[in-house]
Amino acid sequence: MKHLLLVVSLGLSFTSLSSFATPSYKVTVNGMVCSFCAQGIEKKMKALSETKDVYVGLKNHLVVVEVKDGLTLSQDVIRKIIKDAGYEVKSIEVSEHPIEHIKSGTDK
Amino acid sequence: MFSFNFRLWVIPLIFLLSHLAFAAPMGFEGSVMTMGDFNQNWREIGFNYAITSRDALGLTHLEFRSDDGKDKRQVDTLNYTRLLSRWNSTDAQSNLWLFMGLGEVRGSANNQSIESKVIASPGFQFDYETTRIYFATTHKLYRASNLNHDTTSIRAGFSFYEADYDKTQPWFILETKYTNQMSDKIEVIPMLRMINKNIFVEGGVNNSGQPRLNLMYTF
Numbered sequence: 001m002k003h004l005l006l007v008v009s010l011g012l013s014f015t016s017l018s019s020f021a022t023p024s025y026k027v028t029v030n031g032m033v034c035s036f037c038a039q040g041i042e043k044k045m046k047a048l049s050e051t052k053d054v055y056v057g058l059k060n061h062l063v064v065v066e067v068k069d070g071l072t073l074s075q076d077v078i079r080k081i082i083k084d085a086g087y088e089v090k091s092i093e094v095s096e097h098p099i100e101h102i103k104s105g106t107d108k
Numbered sequence: 109m110f111s112f113n114f115r116l117w118v119i120p121l122i123f124l125l126s127h128l129a130f131a132a133p134m135g136f137e138g139s140v141m142t143m144g145d146f147n148q149n150w151r152e153i154g155f156n157y158a159i160t161s162r163d164a165l166g167l168t169h170l171e172f173r174s175d176d177g178k179d180k181r182q183v184d185t186l187n188y189t190r191l192l193s194r195w196n197s198t199d200a201q202s203n204l205w206l207f208m209g210l211g212e213v214r215g216s217a218n219n220q221s222i223e224s225k226v227i228a229s230p231g232f233q234f235d236y237e238t239t240r241i242y243f244a245t246t247h248k249l250y251r252a253s254n255l256n257h258d259t260t261s262i263r264a265g266f267s268f269y270e271a272d273y274d275k276t277q278p279w280f281i282l283e284t285k286y287t288n289q290m291s292d293k294i295e296v297i298p299m300l301r302m303i304n305k306n307i308f309v310e311g312g313v314n315n316s317g318q319p320r321l322n323l324m325y326t327f
Binding site: 031035044057085090 | 197200
């Protein structure tokens with residue numbers, strides 16, 4: 001029984017670690033209404049060495065930045081890129097889900 | 109003759125899709141925006157480089173002529189574009205832009221060649237946009253000694269549906285445009301606009317039955 005508990009808790013720890021090792025940042029952005037104008041956000045975010053993938057959603061006013069395994073990204077950097085691109089950051093949430101999960105709308 | 113050599117324009121056009129004083133007239137910091145506006149009486153190509161998120165420097169070549177073809181101008185300018193102010197809200201964005209241009213104008217009046225002159229082309233643009241509606245008004249001066257070709261343009265339109273970032277979004281845009289000392293008419297141009305990320309294309313036919321094409325590409 002002790003061994004079973006140990007295995008289960010180790011498993012949960014690894015699951016938890018792997019989830020938080022690759023966080024996504026869900027950024028709600030004001031003013032992002034046109035793909036022609038918002039492309040700077042995607043390009044600048046993708047240029048960061050920590051970035052694995054970027055999603056820009058005009059309908060839901062979201063920019064999601066997925067970070068590479070084992071890396072983190074400063075929220076100040078995210079804020080600066082979006083502000084420099086001419087937009088306003090309304091909020092930033094850290095999500096344990098990857099971009100595909102968030103795009104599907106199940107990350108509520 | 110209007111010195112427009114179509115082949116000379118098509119080749120750079122393929123590489124430098126373009127647009128001028130519509131939508132955002134500059135890209136994000138470090139980007140190059142190429143632009144073009146083509147119809148029978150007005151042909152313009154240019155590019156600018158965004159040195160900051162609010163400032164861009166560029167070059168423009170413009171040729172325009174009167175409705176009867178007797179008056180023609182060629183204008184080459186070095187341009188500075190400045191985003192003076194931007195307002196962001198949840199579903200909308202509006203901007204106030206300043207344009208400064210300085211260069212040379214050549215051409216002919218009543219088929220007689222006119223001497224080269226220095227031309228200044230300052231202007232303003234205000235625009236308001238959501239994912240479904242668009243409005244912009246632009247006033248640009250083209251002033252040289254004894255020449256005043258100020259242009260005023262108003263654009264308004266709507267998108268047929270809301271599209272997401274990586275999908276093509278079609279718009280209907282109606283533009284009215286007036287160019288001083290070149291035409292007594294107010295040009296009215298209904299256009300179809302297509303935007304897909306860094307590609308922007310508009311096409312339509314004006315109230316004189318002349319086709320018009322606007323292109324823009326950012327890289």
